[in-house]
Amino acid sequence: MEKAKKWPEKWQEVNPGCMVFRPGSTREYHTGTWRSQRPVYDTGKCIKCGVCYIFCPEGCITQDADGYFMADLDYCKGCGICAHECWPGAITMVEEG
Amino acid sequence: MSKRIGMEIALAAAEAVALCKPDVVAAYPITPNTHIPEHLSDIVAEGRIDTDFICVESEHSALSACCGASGAGARAFTATSSQGLLYMAEIVPVVPSMRLPIVMAIGNRAVSGPINIWNDHSDIMSQRDSGWISLFAADGQETIDMMIQAFKIAEHRDVMLPVNVNLDGFQLTHVVEPMMLPDQKEVDRFLPAYKPYAALHPDNIVSMGALGMPDIFNEAAMAKDQALINSKKVILEVWKEWEEQFGRKYEPIGAYRMKGAEVALLTLGSMGDTAEVAVDELRDKGVKAGLLKMKLWRPFPVEELIKAVKGLTSLAVIDRSAPFGGACGPVCAEVKAVLYDQKERPAITNHIIGLGGRDIVVGDFVKIVEQAISAQKKKPKEAYEIYGVRGS
Ligand code: SF4
Numbered sequence: 001m002e003k004a005k006k007w008p009e010k011w012q013e014v015n016p017g018c019m020v021f022r023p024g025s026t027r028e029y030h031t032g033t034w035r036s037q038r039p040v041y042d043t044g045k046c047i048k049c050g051v052c053y054i055f056c057p058e059g060c061i062t063q064d065a066d067g068y069f070m071a072d073l074d075y076c077k078g079c080g081i082c083a084h085e086c087w088p089g090a091i092t093m094v095e096e097g
Numbered sequence: 098m099s100k101r102i103g104m105e106i107a108l109a110a111a112e113a114v115a116l117c118k119p120d121v122v123a124a125y126p127i128t129p130n131t132h133i134p135e136h137l138s139d140i141v142a143e144g145r146i147d148t149d150f151i152c153v154e155s156e157h158s159a160l161s162a163c164c165g166a167s168g169a170g171a172r173a174f175t176a177t178s179s180q181g182l183l184y185m186a187e188i189v190p191v192v193p194s195m196r197l198p199i200v201m202a203i204g205n206r207a208v209s210g211p212i213n214i215w216n217d218h219s220d221i222m223s224q225r226d227s228g229w230i231s232l233f234a235a236d237g238q239e240t241i242d243m244m245i246q247a248f249k250i251a252e253h254r255d256v257m258l259p260v261n262v263n264l265d266g267f268q269l270t271h272v273v274e275p276m277m278l279p280d281q282k283e284v285d286r287f288l289p290a291y292k293p294y295a296a297l298h299p300d301n302i303v304s305m306g307a308l309g310m311p312d313i314f315n316e317a318a319m320a321k322d323q324a325l326i327n328s329k330k331v332i333l334e335v336w337k338e339w340e341e342q343f344g345r346k347y348e349p350i351g352a353y354r355m356k357g358a359e360v361a362l363l364t365l366g367s368m369g370d371t372a373e374v375a376v377d378e379l380r381d382k383g384v385k386a387g388l389l390k391m392k393l394w395r396p397f398p399v400e401e402l403i404k405a406v407k408g409l410t411s412l413a414v415i416d417r418s419a420p421f422g423g424a425c426g427p428v429c430a431e432v433k434a435v436l437y438d439q440k441e442r443p444a445i446t447n448h449i450i451g452l453g454g455r456d457i458v459v460g461d462f463v464k465i466v467e468q469a470i471s472a473q474k475k476k477p478k479e480a481y482e483i484y485g486v487r488g489s
């Protein structure tokens with residue numbers, strides 16, 4: 001299947017009113033590219049409390065099979081809120097290279 | 098068959114809207130448009146139309162409610178004036194961007210301050226570039242006709258844009274005039290049931306009003322601009338159909354005694370009728386005067402204006418809204434921009450009149466025409482004048 005275009009190439013291709021008829025297409029836009037810092041999780045310090053998950057404004061943190069919380073870097077904007085709220089100090093923000 | 102009525106124009110406007118059977122009316126009262134939604138709410142309460150009348154808490158909510166209703170596929174109507182339009186302003190440009198064919202009546206009134214409830218055009222002029230189609234009615238009959246035409250223009254598949262119908266506050270809204278009110282059968286014949294391009298429904302998923310980043314915003318703006326420019330074709334078609342069915346002619350710029358005219362006034366809205374009398378008086382005195390009455394303000398009738406001023410040596414452009422520190426009034430700015438590239442063009446003067454309900458009488462237009470003629474020999478110092486100011 002031909003991959004759907006991210007956005008119209010020409011103005012003539014813009015849907016009337018910019019209406020979007022493909023449900024869930026927002027997921028194809030990776031807001032993670034906006035990031036200048038990335039959260040790095042230290043599973044040695046993490047107590048699996050889920051506070052980072054609750055505070056992440058992007059809703060991009062999920063729990064893995066072992067119960068640890070991790071950010072999906074496709075969507076993480078690098079705001080650092082998770083690192084600020086993680087009271088055991090398991091998250092460090094590092095510059096994107 | 099159309100019925101001859103004698104009625105306050107705001108009530109007649111509501112009767113005309115009711116004939117279009119809107120699904121949703123959401124409005125908040127503000128003088129001088131109030132009688133329009135008030136009378137519509139009576140009509141709904143009497144069970145004459147099957148309409149959801151939403152009593153909202155503000156104009157911001159009124160247009161927002163219409164937005165949601167229109168998005169869900171409803172025929173939606175609202176009305177406002179002055180500060181009410183300004184309070185709506187956040188939503189006003191969103192409606193055409195989303196291509197929602199909402200119709201709005203604006204009982205034009207001065208924007209504060211000082212606080213003033215009377216007529217001028219400063220309300221709509223502040224929203225002129227928001228992407229709505231803008232019509233100006235000169236009298237009660239035009240108000241009725243334009244209300245019905247507005248739905249047909251707005252909902253046309255090649256348009257899908259909101260339309261505002263401007264009627265001067267008090268000078269039109271509160272005046273009783275004899276008018277012809279079409280009957281239901283006639284309106285049903287003219288105006289088909291609304292078939293939305295898309296409607297919010299769980300079975301047919303669509304997102305409306307999504308984010309548009311820099312990568313798409315230019316193209317989206319171009320699409321909106323082209324939609325508005327292209328709407329003129331449909332407006333002209335709808336007006337032609339109206340003329341064929343009801344016998345009343347509509348043009349972007351109406352001409353009164355323009356044959357052989359050397360000097361002309363250009364007006365918007367109800368002042369055109371007063372100006373007609375002035376033109377008659379001037380013609381009786383041997384002055385070759387004429388009048389251009391603009392009915393279509395957006396999209397701006399560029400070609401029609403160029404054609405209309407052919408042969409004129411002087412053109413007095415009347416604005417009913419002050420530019421406050423600008424180059425000239427909003428109507429004149431457009432007129433000058435269009436005519437700048439023309440090899441032959443009249444000398445243009447700009448007169449700001451009738452602010453905040455200040456009375457304009459026939460003699461004022463006569464004086465303005467005389468000023469426009471004398472401006473040919475001696476160019477006025479200022480690009481515009483606020484006419485009739487005490488102390489100047
Ligand atoms: S940096 Fe911000 S966006 Fe990224 S995971 Fe942490 S809270 Fe979420």
Ligand code: SF4
Pocket residue numbers: 041045046047048049050051052053069085086087088089090091
């Ligand atoms: S807030 Fe810190 S300790 Fe709690 S789950 Fe998130 S990373 Fe682990």
